[in-house]
Amino acid sequence: MKIRTTFRATVLAVAIGVAGMSVVSAQEGMCLEGTAANSFPAWEFIANNAVRTADAYAVERNPRATFILGKVSALLQFGGEYKGQYLVHVVKEGASGTAFAVLKPNFPFCEDPGELDDERADLFTVISAKFNGQPF
Numbered sequence: 799m800k801i802r803t804t805f806r807a808t809v810l811a812v813a814i815g816v817a818g819m820s821v822v823s824a825q826e827g828m829c830l831e832g833t834a835a836n837s838f839p840a841w842e843f844i845a846n847n848a849v850r851t852a853d854a855y856a857v858e859r860n861p862r863a864t865f866i867l868g869k870v871s872a873l874l875q876f877g878g879e880y881k882g883q884y885l886v887h888v889v890k891e892g893a894s895g896t897a898f899a900v901l902k903p904n905f906p907f908c909e910d911p912g913e914l915d916d917e918r919a920d921l922f923t924v925i926s927a928k929f930n931g932q933p934f
Contacts, residue, residue: 827882
């Protein structure tokens with residue numbers, strides 16, 4: 799009987815702790831589990847939009863840099879100018895070098911992006927881009 803009571807108390811304490819962490823995380827900008835845009839099926843289309851946005855930026859500023867077929871990841875920023883926000887990174891390694899871009903989403907990142915038009919050119923803003931370590 800004592801083991802059951804102790805186990806229940808431990809489970810309850812963990813549940814309260816996890817719930818508390820979720821509230822704190824949401825306040826700090828972190829999406830609650832399963833609500834980040836990149837956790838929904840439509841993300842593949844939005845990620846493709848990020849690649850196209852980065853590539854269009856490169857075409858105008860450094861045509862040697864290309865992002866087509868680049869790897870896309872979304873990362874919560876824990877410090878700096880964009881603290882508490884999600885930024886999207888696009889990296890493309892190729893024969894001529896490595897292209898890297900950081901994009902700021904212009905939509906609520908902690909929501910399903912399924913209703914977004916993935917053809918829109920204004921879903922992301924490029925805030926930084928480099929080719930072989932050199933900004934452009």
